[in-house]
Amino acid sequence: MKMEPRLAMVKAISEVLETMFFVSVDFADCQPPSHACYCDSRILIYDHRQIIDVWFRLAAEFAKMATANFLGLDEEEVQDEDVADVMRELANMVGGDFLGRLEGEQLQLGIPSFEPFEGNMDTVPTKVELSFMSAFVGVVLWETKVRDME
């Protein structure tokens, strides 16, 4: 049975973070701090009719911790390029897992990127907020766009 997209995203995030990053997050609403630095990654999921644009906006400290966990390193050993590469891979794995839960869809994954989110978060219709030990650590946003049929 086809899973509702928000539930599919929550399950995908949990599965990937717990299996590969050894981190368990909560999805309760949390107030983001006004001064936080973020690491943004993005993946497009598409077919001939639609594009689902998915953004991962994780607090820089959390992204570094997750990267260290993923690579089996101490946080002090993690370089910026490691964080970028691992955040791309996170987008790739969550995007793929999310897609696998949307049964019946013939969508494909694009190549993930590490780039700053420059849109307005308030206008993105769908989002899931992540917290770790009761603190806000990020948000995953996605928007479905109908492709221009030429």
Added chain:
Amino acid sequence: MPYNILIVDDSKSMRQILRKILAVSGFNLGECLEASNGEEALSILEGNWVDLILSDIHMPVMDGFGLLRALREHPDWSDLPVVLVTTESNEDRIQEAISLGAKGYIRKPFKPEEIRARLYEIIGESDEDGTTTSDGEGDF
């Protein structure tokens, strides 16, 4: 006999993880080679003996399907076993990989035991530690 394995993934981190898993799994690992896409993998194969390939599907330049096609058409590499380690979940695309000769697939995210178990299946040796945890998912 130690096995030379070629890891093909555009993510350096994923290559590192797979290399670490292979190193600590007790698998009889010889040389572990790395490529960031299918084209690089073919170049490495020109100058190195490889027993098995672990490859991603979604990569720039030449993806996993391109690599499988190139291997199938090459007289020396057409029987080289390829296990896909991928986020791909589309059944049609998986069937396409089967038809192109892939010997197995492991879906990301994965547990280290799945990599170990699948490799033992492919090379036809028993897993001495008996830690095989494959539930059959990803078998062709």
